[in-house]
Amino acid sequence: MPLAPRTAYKKTSRTSLIPRRQPQANPDHRRRGARHASLAVAATVCAFAFTPRAHAQTPSPLGEWQYSAGIPLEKLYQPDRPDFEARLGVGATFEPRYDGSDRYHMMAGPSIDLRYKDTLFGSTGEGFGVNFLQGQNWRLSIAAAYDLGRRGNDDPTRLNGMGNINPAPLMKIAGEYVISKDFPLVFRGAFTRSFGGSNGWTADFGAYMPLPGSSQHFYWFAGPSVTFADSNYMQSWFGVTPQQSAASGYRQYDASPGLKSAGFGITMVYFVNKHWFVSADGAIKRLLGSAAHSPIIQTKTEGVCDVSINYQF
Numbered sequence: 001m002p003l004a005p006r007t008a009y010k011k012t013s014r015t016s017l018i019p020r021r022q023p024q025a026n027p028d029h030r031r032r033g034a035r036h037a038s039l040a041v042a043a044t045v046c047a048f049a050f051t052p053r054a055h056a057q058t059p060s061p062l063g064e065w066q067y068s069a070g071i072p073l074e075k076l077y078q079p080d081r082p083d084f085e086a087r088l089g090v091g092a093t094f095e096p097r098y099d100g101s102d103r104y105h106m107m108a109g110p111s112i113d114l115r116y117k118d119t120l121f122g123s124t125g126e127g128f129g130v131n132f133l134q135g136q137n138w139r140l141s142i143a144a145a146y147d148l149g150r151r152g153n154d155d156p157t158r159l160n161g162m163g164n165i166n167p168a169p170l171m172k173i174a175g176e177y178v179i180s181k182d183f184p185l186v187f188r189g190a191f192t193r194s195f196g197g198s199n200g201w202t203a204d205f206g207a208y209m210p211l212p213g214s215s216q217h218f219y220w221f222a223g224p225s226v227t228f229a230d231s232n233y234m235q236s237w238f239g240v241t242p243q244q245s246a247a248s249g250y251r252q253y254d255a256s257p258g259l260k261s262a263g264f265g266i267t268m269v270y271f272v273n274k275h276w277f278v279s280a281d282g283a284i285k286r287l288l289g290s291a292a293h294s295p296i297i298q299t300k301t302e303g304v305c306d307v308s309i310n311y312q313f
Contacts, residue, residue: 059099059237061285061304063225063265064174064204065188067125070221072176073184073210075118076137087113091279091308097155099237100287100297111308127172137178145170149197150237158298161248165236168197185209186223200233202260208267220268229291231257238294250295259289280307 074081092108114122121143122128129143149165174190190204208223229237234255245252263285271277284303286292292300 060095061263061265061283061302062281063206063208063223063263063283064190064227065186065206065208065223065225066265066267066281066283068174068176068188069208069267070186072137072139072178072186075134075139076178076181076184079136081118083117085113085115085312087111087310087312089308089310091306093304093306095304095306096302098150098159100291100294100299100302101155101158102298102302103155103158111310126174127170129172137180138176140175141173143172143174145172145192147194147197158296159248161246162240162244162250162296163247166197168194168199170194194233198233198236200236201230202233203228208265217271218269220266222264222266224262224264226262227260229257229260231255234258234260234290238291238296240295253293253295255290255294260291261285261287275311275313277310277312278307279310281305
């Protein structure tokens with residue numbers, strides 16, 4: 001499975017995360033100091049790196065926001081960007097063999113992230129697309145991506161007789177909004193359509209925020225996400241047709257549309273120097289609704305972790 005990056009910020013000058021204490025500060029000064037500390041954390045996060053992450057578009061415990069974490073913050077805190085930016089890397093991910101599997105495997109591959117004038121992008125995380133509408137603290141994008149599907153030999157003992165969900169191109173329409181510099185909470189929503197494979201729609205909604213403890217060389221994000229899916233998607237991934245039931249031994253099952261899963265993710269980055277950085281992601285997801293009751297599901301709760309080494313030009 002190819003790797004899906006986020007972007008990476010270039011480092012700027014050192015930012016102090018802890019304001020100096022004033023010995024006789026009044027309450028207004030303390031409130032301003034707390035506000036400045038919050039801003040410093042966010043500014044430091046945005047000044048340093050946004051990483052490529054290891055993964056692809058096939059269903060994963062990673063949240064949709066983790067594919068593009070920090071991009072709207074980058075523009076808000078550092079609006080003067082080079083016309084062209086490139087980040088390349090390699091990484092590995094430890095993930096379930098299929099959505100709902102209790103067996104895991106390791107995958108490795110490249111990560112690529114190219115951006116031109118804050119408009120065009122090509123990424124193994126976001127796909128190839130364009131920001132067609134945007135402001136200082138928000139953007140709307142449309143992109144072409146891909147889904148690797150699910151193969152019976154991903155886990156022959158569990159998926160025997162279920163057939164394959166073929167790889168398919170995807171169209172993704174996504175939007176992101178940052179509340180403010182004072183309170184850098186980011187909301188993201190993405191609607192994805194598969195042309196082939198499941199022939200279905202999914203809708204992902206998430207939020208994330210920079211966390212305290214960031215420095216010149218390290219920062220992190222965290223946030224929740226939820227995913228909804230239509231009947232075509234749910235039936236393809238979690239349903240069992242009469243033919244599949246006869247071939248696999250699973251009972252026949254009709255998966256209904258609605259809430260598919262909810263999860264929580266953490267993204268971390270460490271800069272070795274101004275070019276090289278290491279990223280790590282972790283997430284946990286809980287299958288819900290009719291997905292959770294599918295007979296092919298071995299576990300309702302699953303996780304993923306990945307690490308990548310990247311170079312930004």
